[in-house]
Amino acid sequence: MSQKALIVGSGIAGIAASIRLAVQGYQVEVFEANPYPGGKLSEITLKGYRFDAGPSLFTLPEQVEELFRLAGKDPKDHFDYEKLEIACHYFWEDGKQVKAWADINRFAEEVETKLGEPAKNVREALRSSAFIYEHLAPLFMHRSLHQFGTWTNPQALKSYLKMGKLGIFSTMNQANERQFQNPKLVQLFNRYATYNGSDPYQTPATLNIIPHLEFNIGAYFPKKGMHDITISLYRLAQDLGVEFHFMAKVEEILVEKGRAVGVKVDGKTHQANIIVNNMDMVNAYKSILRKQKQPKKLLEQPKSSSALIFYWGVKREFKELGLHNILFSEDYQTEFEHIFKKGSIYEDPTVYINITSTHKSDDAPKGCMNWFTMINVPNNQGQDWDSLIQEARKNIISKVNRVLNTDLESLIEVEEILEPRTIESKTSSANGALYGNSSNNRFAAFLRHANYSSDIKNLYFCGGSVHPGGGIPLSLLSAKIMVGFVKN
Template identity: 75%
Template sequence: MIKRKVLIVGSGIAGMASAIRLVVKGYQVEVFEANSYPGGKLSEIQIGDYRFDAGPSLFTLPEQVDELFRLAGKDPKDYFEYDKLNVACKYFWEDGTRLNAYADLDLFAEEVQSKLGEPATTIRKALRQSAFIYDSLAPLFMNRSLHKLDTWTNPHALKSYLRMGKLGIFSTMDEANQKQFTHPKLVQLFNRYATYNGSNPFETPATLNIIPHLEFNIGAFFPKKGMHDITQSLFKLSEELGVTYHFGQKVDKVLVENGKAKGLRVKGQDHYADLVVNNMDMVNAYKTILKDQKQPKLLLNQPKSSSALIFYWGIKRDFPELDLHNIFFTDNYPLEFEHIFKKGTIYDDPTIYVNITSTHKSDDAPAGCMNWFTMINVPNNQGQDWDQMITEAKRNIIHKLNRILKTDVEPLIEAEEILDPRTIESKTSSAQGALYGNSSNNKFAAFLRHANYSSSIKSLYFCGGSVHPGGGIPLCLLSAKIMSEMIEE
């Protein structure tokens, strides 16, 4: 029996997951990747003796990764292992307040009560609400296509309609958190979850209060070999299953004949197949490999999410007060987001995220040293003077870390690389360097993502962070699942 052939554009996390799912279903799968390595944003950087996970640093819903191995009849532990974190994140403020977000809900509630005076019952109630939103909407928005009628007519959907007023659709995240908590620092802490998909907590709907459920009620995890091991293990599995990869092979065009995708043109050579799957950023795909096809202008013109400015620093000193995930908050959150989303600039007192994998994987830095993945949220690329903005941001970041940690960071930096919105776009084909595709800064954002299939071109499918259900590792993996189930239908 001749196997049906699938060609996939891009080997990001969703592209690899799609390849695994489709080859398990009996398809012959080939993947074309412009870069010389798989993983897209989920890659790594080596600077001398320091190793860094280059992109996503938070790992939730690990069962989405495990499922891919089980589908192939493999034991996930033979390929990929991870630990649950005891502390999800450490939070720091300028006034000296420090807060440990313990994985144990009772410990976290006690920590909040002792440090901020917020009743422990308030935290428990807020996380019950987060679980309620997840249980109500995850089966609808995360696990099914929003572009199929049966999604809206199944029993779970009908049940969700009755809960609509309790799901945060009609208020912003900040408005909901102002009602849930009395202490402004706790409001700020929970508002931060908007940044998990590049949104503004003062505009995005309170539905995004679904995110704390993943981190607190389910848990945050760390792969024993680092985040890049997600890429490595899935790449290994897919190759074992027979997936063929073509690296350094930038796709020129999706071949379309009589309204049907027939294959890909790569470096002037045509490759034919029964199905084509696009894992490239949706906006840039329509600008390049689909430029001759009908354009979904409404979706293409949607505002994009925020981006990131990352300094990969090799720090020649150990800071025992720091953990895997650390947040140094600004004193003026509304003004910071106004700069990002309204002014297209970087606030001079940014919130700083420092990810240090050497706290859990000691060989990521020399003895007595640390690898600091130092990131701030910034606007996407709109032609700003990034060189000047980066210089100013670095100075402000260092001054802020010096104040809070009572140290002098700059002389400790013995290795450095920088990733900004321009290089994010060039390395990952993400439109404007936006990390999560279209922004979620309105209540209709979930409906303004591209479907996992083309409505105008038969046999063309989409996966990845720029299409439904969204960005981030778990949602990218779910996009591959939704797409592969559509192909079977």
């Protein structure tokens, strides 16, 4: 008789975990509170416009492909994507514009031409990013930090000798100010702190690992949109016999004699050999694990930033915009002080606009664009969000009008809003934080929950709120690390 595994939550890590466990021979059932799979990686449709609801940047596609290969399938038959020629379009209010070409030499030359920054500085920064990745990725991304063997393997011992070059002892901003002459390029590279909801003026320079993913390895776009990552893996899981239950909110993870034995849903008990929690770790302990010992230090850690997103159907095409676009704040440091110290939104926020219709034309009516317009905001601490959102909307539109010389308000024909309160209600993310605990100190990587419970046998954890962190690649890797601890 095959063993049974129950998974709480069908975020991308929960789906990946279901695939890996099914391949190992487990009978797998997934319980999801929403009527759809994917968690944050879902989609919205509004009167002829389609929007990817959550994560919009796709890197390390091999993490998706590996799941198909594990199941004995050719990824190309089920999931298709393309490498981006331009990773992002950057705009400043003084009229400066930079295209982040995937070709590193072309990007370096663009920066030298547009910003006067020596091209060699860009190449050196990306070599440094690759160096950090080479030494830290095998430790932090592909292994558990909660196992003694991680710290004593040859790769770890080799990395200890390079600590001074890995950015442990300075902030991201300090490292970038040493690397670049032009403040605009410092700002551009500081932006990568937001990829896990952090503050570049606080987070360690080890996060300069991130540009390596986008430039040296590459940024990609699924040809059917980001939501196709969810749908293709969901279908793969179903093909492997995984059973999904939607609108099925888990009320409790059942524990007997220090061992997880099942879950309770709608008053009914479902038993299994192992339980996997893909729900946000903090909210899981506050709700479905409320009767169990609480990891107080982890639960009390500061949370990452959140997001305010306007999904706008815009009845005009802007030829200067691409898939990923950034309109930078004039005072980046003050913007982050508002987010992390004041719990508010700066009057001149950095605006990110993701427009999938530039690559997938049927995401918007002809002659129109689907704008996923986002700013980084604090997590929910009881602020007057209705007032903050109203003011932020006005400031965003004003900024877009200045930078693109347009009248945006007159072009918006559909709108939907996602903000910290609804992020929490829809995805169970504590305080609406996008990435769980923040990474605003050098020990943050060690302050994430392990991929297993040290107190409850047969209870495992995956997803962006636990090791190794948030975002699509790390969430997929969390499932991989987690399944490595499961013993048949």
